Amino acid sequence: MAVSRTIGLYRWYKFSQNLLFWQAVWFLYFQDVLSGAEAVALYALLELSITLLEVPSGYLSDRIGRRRTLVASALCGGLGCVLIYAGSGALAFGAGLVLIGAGGAFASGTDTALLYEALSRAGRGDDIETQELIAWRYSFAGLAVSAVAGGIMAQADPALPFAATALAFAAQLALVLCLDQDGPGTDGALGEGARLRALGAALRQPVLLWLMALVVGTYALGHIPFVFGQPYIASALSGIGLAGEAPIVSGIVTAAMMALSVLATWAAGPVRARLGLRRLFLAYLGAHVALTLVLALTNAAGAILFLLLRKVPDSLARAFVTARIHPLIPDSTRATYLSLVSLVARLAFSGSLFIAAFWAERGAALSYAALQGVLLAYAAAGGVLWVLLWAGSRRLGLDQAP
Numbered sequence: 001m002a003v004s005r006t007i008g009l010y011r012w013y014k015f016s017q018n019l020l021f022w023q024a025v026w027f028l029y030f031q032d033v034l035s036g037a038e039a040v041a042l043y044a045l046l047e048l049s050i051t052l053l054e055v056p057s058g059y060l061s062d063r064i065g066r067r068r069t070l071v072a073s074a075l076c077g078g079l080g081c082v083l084i085y086a087g088s089g090a091l092a093f094g095a096g097l098v099l100i101g102a103g104g105a106f107a108s109g110t111d112t113a114l115l116y117e118a119l120s121r122a123g124r125g126d127d128i129e130t131q132e133l134i135a136w137r138y139s140f141a142g143l144a145v146s147a148v149a150g151g152i153m154a155q156a157d158p159a160l161p162f163a164a165t166a167l168a169f170a171a172q173l174a175l176v177l178c179l180d181q182d183g184p185g186t187d188g189a190l191g192e193g194a195r196l197r198a199l200g201a202a203l204r205q206p207v208l209l210w211l212m213a214l215v216v217g218t219y220a221l222g223h224i225p226f227v228f229g230q231p232y233i234a235s236a237l238s239g240i241g242l243a244g245e246a247p248i249v250s251g252i253v254t255a256a257m258m259a260l261s262v263l264a265t266w267a268a269g270p271v272r273a274r275l276g277l278r279r280l281f282l283a284y285l286g287a288h289v290a291l292t293l294v295l296a297l298t299n300a301a302g303a304i305l306f307l308l309l310r311k312v313p314d315s316l317a318r319a320f321v322t323a324r325i326h327p328l329i330p331d332s333t334r335a336t337y338l339s340l341v342s343l344v345a346r347l348a349f350s351g352s353l354f355i356a357a358f359w360a361e362r363g364a365a366l367s368y369a370a371l372q373g374v375l376l377a378y379a380a381a382g383g384v385l386w387v388l389l390w391a392g393s394r395r396l397g398l399d400q401a402p
Helices: 002-017 026-033 036-064 066-086 090-107 110-121 125-156 160-177 192-203 206-238 243-297 301-309 312-328 331-359 368-393
Strands: none
Touching: 002 110, 002 125, 002 160, 036 066, 036 090, 036 110, 036 331, 066 090, 066 110, 066 160, 090 110, 110 125, 110 312, 110 331, 125 160, 125 243, 125 312, 206 243, 206 301, 206 312, 206 331, 206 368, 243 301, 243 312, 243 368, 312 331
16 A cells, blocks of 8 residues: 555655746846856856765665655755745855755655656556656646746745745655655665675666666757757847847746646657657657757747757657666666766766867857857767667667566
């Protein structure tokens, strides 16, 4: 009964986890209180805290259990939002973002590991694809609702979205406490040497190496519209004399993007059945490459509509990537492995951003000419990766059940 409750509540956990009311207004708020440069530095601090804690948090999850780690995630995220709401300076904002980053790291890999292991205990391990799709649907719904609501709240008080997100973390904590009480995992008594050997064996599996490369590539290309979306929108709108409306348009685009992504998850099952996993995974990366290339080739105002497609490839394929990985990893190292994959993806993307920043022109605003060069470089790198993955996929048996 407890396991069935966990499976049923997981989708609502993902909904509450993605009620990030501050997502569409945080930069404007920090920039208004501090400065644009300090807002960028604070974002880097958030990313750094997640990156540094990725693998340690996964290891902690494998040692002390999924539910306890998710409790720590909700507590850190909620406290971080309270600090930012109550604070008014760089120190409070920085401390709050570090805690929010820690909360994200604690949940990374642990949440999906909890779902798969609950399904396995219930004898429903084959349902992982269906349940992951449902979880993605609820995640995108949470993001869409909170993007719109957060923008409205910010009109009354720019800090209010952080208070609302703190309440969402409180709801998240309540849901976590209702989940099945688990131990350190079915292999919790395993020695450290055995854990490392199991992790090393996983890292040497050709299928998992291929999937790791896919995750790294889609993570980087999927975040290009997030990082460069606002300057792209501003550039596109400037051509029709509406550059000043960029913040409003950006918020609308974000909400519409998430709503479209929810709808796309309903097509994921039929698309997977028609294409098979191998072709679906290659199409997943190819779609991100194509979107990046379109943004690089034109900054016409109408091209802003292509940004609505940013999350559609994830809606159609990401749940199946995660589901393909789970059975290949032992319980004793599952969260550690998933956190390691996330760490590699974040490091690769962060490194590429430093290179892009070095290439970009110096100035108050990023021009489309400079942005175009960056986008073309990402599209070219993604194209090369697609060819390599296509060549390497032919004998891996990606369509076969593990």
